[in-house]
Amino acid sequence: MISSQFLIEIKLKRDDIVDFDEYPFCLDAVRDLSSLRLHPSVTYIIGENGSGKSTLLEAIAVAWGFNPEGGTKNFGFGTYVSHSELHKFIRLSRGIKRPKDGFFLRAESFFNVATEIERLDEDPMGGPPVKTFYGGKSLHAQSHGESFMSLVMNRFGGNGLYILDEPEAALSPTRQMALLARMKQLVGENSQFIIATHSPIVMAYPDAVIYQLGSDGPTVVGYEDTEHYQVTRSFLNNTRSALDALFEE
Numbered sequence: 001m002i003s004s005q006f007l008i009e010i011k012l013k014r015d016d017i018v019d020f021d022e023y024p025f026c027l028d029a030v031r032d033l034s035s036l037r038l039h040p041s042v043t044y045i046i047g048e049n050g051s052g053k054s055t056l057l058e059a060i061a062v063a064w065g066f067n068p069e070g071g072t073k074n075f076g077f078g079t080y081v082s083h084s085e086l087h088k089f090i091r092l093s094r095g096i097k098r099p100k101d102g103f104f105l106r107a108e109s110f111f112n113v114a115t116e117i118e119r120l121d122e123d124p125m126g127g128p129p130v131k132t133f134y135g136g137k138s139l140h141a142q143s144h145g146e147s148f149m150s151l152v153m154n155r156f157g158g159n160g161l162y163i164l165d166e167p168e169a170a171l172s173p174t175r176q177m178a179l180l181a182r183m184k185q186l187v188g189e190n191s192q193f194i195i196a197t198h199s200p201i202v203m204a205y206p207d208a209v210i211y212q213l214g215s216d217g218p219t220v221v222g223y224e225d226t227e228h229y230q231v232t233r234s235f236l237n238n239t240r241s242a243l244d245a246l247f248e249e
Contacts, residue, residue: 005040006161006192009093010060016089024059024084027052032217039209042183042193046203046226047213053196054106054165056213059086060194061163066104069112073102099192101160105151107169115140144170152182158189168199176201200228 012033017025024030029045029052036043045053062068067075068083118140135150142150148170156162168176176199183193183205197203203210204223211218212226223229235242 005038005095006097006099007038007060007064007092007194008095009035009037011035011091011093013089013091024052024055024086025089027055028213028215029053029056029218030086034217036211036218037209038192038194039207040192041187042195042205042208044203044205044208044210045194045196045213045218046198046210046221046228051213053213055084055086057163057165057194057196058083058106059090060092061104062087063090063092064102064104064161064163066102066163070104070106071116072104075116097190099159099161101157101191102162103151103156103160104163104165105148105167106165107148107167145172145175149175149178152179156182156186156191158186158191160186160191162186162191162193164193164195164197166197167195168197168202173201180205198228200226200232203228 012030012035014034020026020031027050028047033056045056047053058068062083065073067073069075118138135154137150139147139150148167152167167179171179179202187193193205195202203226208223210221210223210226212221
């Protein structure tokens with residue numbers, strides 16, 4: 001039976017890779033990867049710094065047709081070519097449905113996306129202001145967190161594929177919970193999310209699939225079994241003793 005979800009599976013074309021000791025194939029996200037089966041609603045990719053979460057997410061986004069620096073498929077700008085060649089070595093298994101919407105959000109280059117929107121709106125022949133679709137206010141005239149939420153609340157229209165790289169980077173805990181609520185609405189409108197995150201709040205979406213990257217490659221892990229959840233819970237429940245241990249000379 002053919003799945004109706006937008007993106008079903010990511011497969012690594014291992015036979016095309018010459019050297020797994022070379023970047024990006026040496027990363028935990030890639031070295032032992034064969035395939036990732038995606039959840040029809042929400043899939044998380046988590047792991048330690050340097051494990052390759054963002055590199056893998058970037059490759060998925062570029063293979064789908066998004067700009068490496070973020071945005072929609074219609075964004076063709078580039079400020080600095082820094083993305084890896086990994087997208088050439090993965091195969092996307094797609095469902096029969098095609099999304100009507102989509103966005104690749106990467107926290108580190110969202111400033112560049114906001115700048116491109118400003119540039120497009122300076123074109124007198126460019127039609128309606130692009131910022132209209134982002135809440136009507138310049139993203140540069142808002143805080144980082146406010147601009148993220150303007151994007152999620154206004155530009156994400158449902159029936160879409162949304163790839164988010166560390167969306168918590170600019171969001172307070174309260175705004176991270178607001179993001180979860182908005183995700184619930186969008187999933188109810190036939191949307192699919194793929195998210196790389198360090199936040200135990202952001203990764204709390206119920207019944208999602210969580211892939212943890214490690215030396216053995218990506219493995220499925222339960223929410224309360226993630227190091228992010230366990231370390232955060234332990235710290236909050238035992239703050240004084242945790243600080244004493246950290247500050248011990």
